[in-house]
Amino acid sequence: MDDILIARSTFGLTMGFHIIFASLGVGLPLMILAAEILYQRTKDKDYELMAKRWTKGQAILLGVAIPSGTIAGVQLSLLWPGFMEIVGKVISLPFQIEIFAFFLEALFMSIYVYAADRLSPFMRIISVFLVLLGATASAVLITNVHAFEGTPTGFRITNGEVTDVDPWAAFFNPSFLVTAGHVTVSAYMTGAFMIATIAAFKMLRAKHLGREYLFHQKALLLGLILGGTFSLLTALNGHESAQYLHRYQPEKLAAAEGLFETQPYAPLAIGGITDPETKEVKYAIEIPWLLSFLAANRFDEVVVGLNDFPEEEWPPLFIHTLFNGMVGIGSLLVLVGFVGFAWKKLLKKETFPRWAMWIFVCGGPLALLGIEFGWVFACTGRQPWVIYHVMKTAEAATHSEGLGLFFILFLLVYLALAVITLLVFYSYFKRHPLRPLDGKEETVK
Template structure:
């Protein structure tokens, strides 16, 4: 493994690991605040138990996310020094604001965890809500920085120099809204279905049924609504990419030849050498419609771009197909569940629906990782689109492969430790609220 591939692999591993905890940090505090609100309004101790259980999980995952996020900050400077030298002064504002949001989140979480019976109940609830708001702000700001890499703005690039820097324009670049919207909704989908799936499993095992049923409902409703909204944000993103990064769209669809009434490709195996797709289902005109709003406008094919500027087609295409396929599955599950909540109450407790949620537990995060693969690999060979190539930004320091192996071992270790701690928290659920309460349900069989 050469140093360039090692650096890219290490960054991909770090981002892929950290993004899971970032999403949990954005979404779980919102779920916690909803449960806490229900407890304050009803006095039901089960909601208090759910709130405490989720808050303990958030504390564990927040600490892990802080570690992986700190590692990422160092990696940006160590692995990509030329990138940070020029890009840092331009898009440093969203990163610095993200740091502020992170500190607010940490302080609010501290108040929340140790504020039971010490703070005014509603102020205590507000500190928990503030954890979620700060987490969402952090996510939007980081995505804004990434969007700048896809749509650089806020500077003039003249004779190899970055002049007339405008940090505000850089932060609110053309891509930030579509990427942030898509990311936030994806975070709710992935985290919501993961949490709902865990509680669905506990219901199927007949453990603390009332506890897990109420927790499941909060997560499932949020995830279902988000899954139904996600195609709207996806359409906004697709139209945005059509205008800004047409070669990325072409790679996503393995669309090699420019033609009128461009077909939408479902599945298929790209044959890059011969510039065609095997075994694909093609819907004539539909790619034109999704990209331009009508069925006849041509969509640029990869053959219109220099070969050295084309993204890796196979990885981008397969990742896009995985993301869309899983997104459709979760959207269907969300529709079924919401129909059950509104019209078909008997569906809600159906064991097959609960099993479907259990199966869906990892699907949102798989789709999320696939989506980020599309975003990052689809931008290649550029680290700053049309300004700086990734190969020109990598560190000249040798031995990056050994660093990649070390970081891989660290992330595997962290994953095992976090899995153990979360498993222990799930086992502790019966101890989190008063067993003498009439609502306390524990099936000991």
């Protein structure tokens, strides 16, 4: 296997593993904050217990996210020295600020875990809010380096040397806001749907409609409402992301939609497989004019096709499948959130049918799968550039050999970490089962 491909696979494996814990580590504090606010407003002890139990889960996730994130940082220097040379001179600011964001998250996480009972209601809410702020800021700051790779600004290359560096211009690059928004709302969506998944699974296993069932039903509804809301915001942000690609990375948008010919009134291809030989998307459902509208809010917008670019600079054409998977999962989650809210709040039903519960169980894993699809699409769709139109991936990669063993070792490390994490979750919550809060069982009327 090519050394550059192995380097990409190794770092991709690391980020694919880390992003699970990073996304949940951003989304779960939002759920804790929502539960804490509901407790302070209603004095319903169920919400207090939710916040406490979810905080234990957040601590476990943080314990895995920290080492996997550290590994990613080390791999950047080992596998991509050419890239890090530019990063160190131009866009190191997000890494430096992220240290303080993590400090904020860790500090107030400790305060909330160990001193929540001694804090006033207002300070409890403030503590969880600062945990959420620190976790969100960490994700936004790190992802900003990825945004810079797609829209590099704030420097020039003169005779092979980096000159005229403006770190704030690099920081607030053109795609900063849309990327920051997307990573934030998608992480919030994922955290909410993962809570809904666990609650729905627990409800399915419940032997009777008692106190514990009611507890999980409240958690489920909270997860569905917030998950559905943020999945809708993710879809709206995705529309803005398509316009950003049209403006700054047109070949990436063309590859995502399998568009080869530049044209106005460009159709949107849903599903199908891109065939590089015939230069078409086979078996797709085409919606006339819609791609032009998504790109610029007008049907006669000219969308640039892949044939306008050198073929060696085309992104891999399979990103069309990744893009469709990401969009399809996001659309399904919007529907799942709406159905859950409508069934409970609009139709006033006390319980959900079992078929709906199994759909809710799938919500969290689907959200994580959507995150993975989106991340691979975002990075692979930029190829062959590591910094768009500045540095190619081959120029940034290490020249070291023997990376195959490196890949295998990290694969084993992540498998071990995944198993250990699941065992820790299982062991902790088995030893600390949910108990009726008032010592009595009640039946749903």
